Amino acid sequence: xxxNQSRELLRGRLFAKYDAKEAKDYDTFVGTxxxxxxxxxxxxxxxxxxxxxxxxxxxxxxGSGALTKILSRxxxxxxxxxxxxxAMCELLKAKPALxxxxxxxxxxxxxxxxxxxxxxxFDAIVSRQVVNSLFDPLVAFQNWFEWxxxxxxxVVIDGxxxxxxxxxxxxxxxxxxxxxxxxxxxxxxxxMESIGFQVDSVRWMNRANQLTSTRTKRYMxxxxxxxxx
Ligand SMILES: C[S@@+](CC[C@H](N)C(=O)[O-])C[C@H]1O[C@@H](n2cnc3c(N)ncnc32)[C@H](O)[C@@H]1O
Numbered sequence: 001x002x003x004n005q006s007r008e009l010l011r012g013r014l015f016a017k018y019d020a021k022e023a024k025d026y027d028t029f030v031g032t033x034x035x036x037x038x039x040x041x042x043x044x045x046x047x048x049x050x051x052x053x054x055x056x057x058x059x060x061x062x063g064s065g066a067l068t069k070i071l072s073r074x075x076x077x078x079x080x081x082x083x084x085x086x087a088m089c090e091l092l093k094a095k096p097a098l099x100x101x102x103x104x105x106x107x108x109x110x111x112x113x114x115x116x117x118x119x120x121x122f123d124a125i126v127s128r129q130v131v132n133s134l135f136d137p138l139v140a141f142q143n144w145f146e147w148x149x150x151x152x153x154x155v156v157i158d159g160x161x162x163x164x165x166x167x168x169x170x171x172x173x174x175x176x177x178x179x180x181x182x183x184x185x186x187x188x189x190x191x192m193e194s195i196g197f198q199v200d201s202v203r204w205m206n207r208a209n210q211l212t213s214t215r216t217k218r219y220m221x222x223x224x225x226x227x228x229x
Contacts, residue, residue: 010176011110014135018088020087022087023063023064023087023091026063027063027088031091032064036211038070038073040205040210041067044207046074049155049222052074054076054078055076055077055123057123057125058126059080059081060108060125060126061127061129062092065092065101069098072098072101079098080103081102082116084105108134108144109143110139111139111143114146116147119146121148122149123149125144125148125155127157132161132182133177133180134179135178137191138191145196145225150228151225153224154221156192156221158221159216159218161182163180165216189223192223193223197225197226198226200222200224201220202219202221203220
């Protein structure tokens, strides 16, 4: 078996872990944010990137909708969510604030995932705590690049997760996923730039990092799909 084939098997193993119980636990302990938490995230995000009324915004790896819900507070935004776990999708759809979100069931880091959306569909693609679970981050960024309109923004929110952050059924994933325990703010922008994004900013999430609920320091990368020359 070559590396690509085993990656496909490992991805399937990870997707299967977000069953009804894991998804519910995730939603209870991580995916449901207080108003204070949402305010902090939204302030950090809007300081780094403009999300405007009328924008089409895709939340990749939306889970039970934590980031989708934060963005639903920006008036007039058309929200889309991509998520491979059926159980997570059900939890997201059950939230009244997210009733209007257009959901697609699926992942983002296989070449075949490209077909989920047409070229140039979105003004912004956002993700929170997803890039550290991707088996093929470069393919994911290539897919996002295609799905973004020229001038559109990719927003990656992640944390400084260590090997010891992967416990229980997740522990075996730490050496299967390339960015599982990434300790540098330089890695994600480097990968994004290498597939054609122009990196706008790489910064700590100062408001979110002050929250008592934030155990792992968060940072955010904002990058643009350049306009054609
Ligand atoms: C830690 S949760 C984060 C959920 C949500 N973004 C949040 O902020 O609470 C990671 C999510 O990414 C999803 N995911 C994992 N691999 C993915 C992939 N290859 N493509 C898209 N989503 C993926 C998982 O199913 C899970 O819902």
